[in-house]
Amino acid sequence: MKQIPMLDLQLEYQYMKEDIDAAIKECLEHQKWILGPEVEELENKIAEYLGVKHCVGVSSGTEALVLSLRTLAIKLKGLEYFDKTDEIITTPFTFTATGDAILRAGATPVFVDIDPTTYNIDPMKIKQYLTQNPKLKTRGSTNIVGIIPVHLYGQPCNMDEILKIAQEYNLFVLEDVAQAFGSMWKEKKLGSIGTTGAFSFFPSKNLGGFGDSGMVSTNDDTLAELMRMLLKHGGKDKYNVDHIGYNARLDTLQAAILLAKFKYIDEFNERRRKIAEIYNQELSGIDGIVLPINHSTTQSFNNSTSEYHHGHVYHQYTIRVNSGQRDELLKYLKDKGISTMIYYPVPLHKMKVFDGRCAVNGSLKESDQVVKDVLSLPIEPLQNEKETKHIVDWIKNYFGT
Numbered sequence: 185m186k187q188i189p190m191l192d193l194q195l196e197y198q199y200m201k202e203d204i205d206a207a208i209k210e211c212l213e214h215q216k217w218i219l220g221p222e223v224e225e226l227e228n229k230i231a232e233y234l235g236v237k238h239c240v241g242v243s244s245g246t247e248a249l250v251l252s253l254r255t256l257a258i259k260l261k262g263l264e265y266f267d268k269t270d271e272i273i274t275t276p277f278t279f280t281a282t283g284d285a286i287l288r289a290g291a292t293p294v295f296v297d298i299d300p301t302t303y304n305i306d307p308m309k310i311k312q313y314l315t316q317n318p319k320l321k322t323r324g325s326t327n328i329v330g331i332i333p334v335h336l337y338g339q340p341c342n343m344d345e346i347l348k349i350a351q352e353y354n355l356f357v358l359e360d361v362a363q364a365f366g367s368m369w370k371e372k373k374l375g376s377i378g379t380t381g382a383f384s385f386f387p388s389k390n391l392g393g394f395g396d397s398g399m400v401s402t403n404d405d406t407l408a409e410l411m412r413m414l415l416k417h418g419g420k421d422k423y424n425v426d427h428i429g430y431n432a433r434l435d436t437l438q439a440a441i442l443l444a445k446f447k448y449i450d451e452f453n454e455r456r457r458k459i460a461e462i463y464n465q466e467l468s469g470i471d472g473i474v475l476p477i478n479h480s481t482t483q484s485f486n487n488s489t490s491e492y493h494h495g496h497v498y499h500q501y502t503i504r505v506n507s508g509q510r511d512e513l514l515k516y517l518k519d520k521g522i523s524t525m526i527y528y529p530v531p532l533h534k535m536k537v538f539d540g541r542c543a544v545n546g547s548l549k550e551s552d553q554v555v556k557d558v559l560s561l562p563i564e565p566l567q568n569e570k571e572t573k574h575i576v577d578w579i580k581n582y583f584g585t
């Protein structure tokens with residue numbers, strides 16, 4: 185039976201083998217393992233690609249979030265950490281690291297519900313929290329300091345609305361771009377719009393290394409300088425430090441591999457879009473499935489706050505399966521050799537780690553519902569049309585169409 189994985193990193197390696205092997209060999213020859221020349225080269229290339237002043241390589245996407253927040257605390261408050269009265273608004277429908285970074289930076293996460301048509305934080309609900317929160321009126325006992333929009337599955341958040349709110353309430357915007365390398369909001373690359381952007385190069389990401397690594401993007405000179413201090417123990421001078429720092433450098437070897445893979449990022453994102461187009465065409469009209477918002481579905485969403493732009497890079501192609509059939513479909517496809525994944529089965533506000541440590545904006549009913557419905561289908565950029573159609577055929581078979 186043909187097995188179809190979510191991703192096939194072996195296949196991708198074979199496709200880029202010459203470039204990757206040459207990059208690794210170069211490192212073996214120069215032996216500059218800590219902050220070697222590849223780190224700066226990657227930072228410069230990605231800064232140019234995104235259209236930002238600074239990119240700072242770090243050891244993971246999680247550290248990119250934590251370092252962004254820590255540097256913001258230093259810049260905005262003159263303190264090493266935020267404190268519990270500092271609130272940061274984000275989505276509960278994301279990977280744990282987004283919320284966890286807020287706790288690690290000392291602040292309180294405020295979970296605001298998503299727009300179910302995009303799975304991203306709903307700007308109208310952010311506005312609602314800001315206008316209805318009675319504590320805001322006294323500003324002082326509680327201080328809402330920022331927003332972390334997460335471009336989930338590679339789909340851009342509505343950055344116009346988010347920036348408008350941020351400007352009105354004087355909030356920073358930290359874009360969580362872990363899943364959306366190369367994606368755009370209108371004419372701008374994600375990660376170039378907010379105060380900072382946090383990228384992950386986890387192996388399964390659109391641009392993924394051979395281990396953990398990440399990057400922060402920013403146009404802010406002070407934040408970039410602080411970031412470079414914090415990632416190497418907290419000082420400009422490693423042996424005489426100013427801040428509570430980390431060992432969170434981007435590894436030279438990862439940077440070299442990422443440089444080799446970076447050459448392919450636009451091609452691979454385009455391949456993902458082509459696979460998504462096949463899914464969109466083949467699966468549309470099946471009763472019981474909701475497809476990701478796309479060109480052909482935009483019209484029906486005119487009344488919502490969501491806005492579709494062709495920036496989606498389909499880190500995941502995620503459908504909603506209604507009527508409680510999601511888990512049954514997952515098992516059905518597994519029996520046919522087709523892998524699928526649930527991103528994410530538990531919203532952050534239901535996790536023990538956030539219990540008593542977060543605030544919520546009223547009901548989070550959309551997030552509570554989508555965790556029961558979502559199913560991500562295989563979207564390996566090198567997956568061929570026949571394989572995509574094979575997946576489609578079994579899904580149609582399940583629904584009897």
Ligand SMILES: Cc1ncc(COP(=O)(O)O)c(C=O)c1O
Binds near residue numbers: 386
């Ligand atoms: C939305 C989101 N934020 C943050 C992270 C954390 O990135 P990393 O695994 O590189 O620490 C991830 C990836 O796993 C993610 O998907």
